[in-house]
Amino acid sequence: MADRPRLITPQGLARIRAEYGQLFGEERPKLVETISWAAGNGDRSENGDYIYGRKRLREIDRRLGYLSKVMKNAKVVDPAVQPDRDVIRFGATVELADEEDARRTFTLVGDDEADATNGRIAWGSPMARALVGARVGDERTVRLPAGEKSWEVVTIDYPA
Incomplete structure (x- = not known):
């Protein structure tokens, strides 16, 4: 089933793009850096920074996928x-x-x-x-x- 167009105002699309940019350009790279650092600290099974970081990274990636889909299907109505x-x-x-x-x-x-x-x-x-x-x-x-x-x-x- 093809995705139907999602009506959105110009301001709404701008907010979604801003959130996407903030997650993709700022929060995700910082988190990847933290996960890399935590992975280098040894045992990952009891490493809270690593476990939480991976969980948060999945949440961010899921949100980025959703926002990307919204922007792709957005029909801006002013x-x-x-x-x-x-x-x-x-x-x-x-x-x-x-x-x-x-x-x-x-x-x-x-x-x-x-x-x-x-x-x-x-x-x-x-x-x-x-x-x-x-x-x-x-x-x-x-x-x-x-x-x-x-x-x-x-x-x-x-x-x-």
Whole structure:
């Protein structure tokens, strides 16, 4: 099965590239040096630096593989050039109000850059899927783990 494109904002791709560069260019070489030093100290079976270093190296290599795959399949979508700014699409920042007029603000971003605690929800999440295509004043019902909840779109913003 071919890998599907992963939507991502330019800022999200920049963060992923920065993490890749930091791991590959800084952390991994230092770790390889530490492992080489530890291996030269004799018995590796009880050498904590060697054992931990090898484990951490596997973690870094696994993360580098994942980040490489994300960058390879990334489809950068710049929300600043969204032509129809009245409709919720990828990259939109949306303010919603529920039945009790409690307000929440979300930005729809790629799955690899989602951070719900900072108001960045994944493009593939149930909330985002329910909101796509909505306009200001539209009401959408979202099926959440706690049950269904209705939200009204109050504002839609895109970066300048």
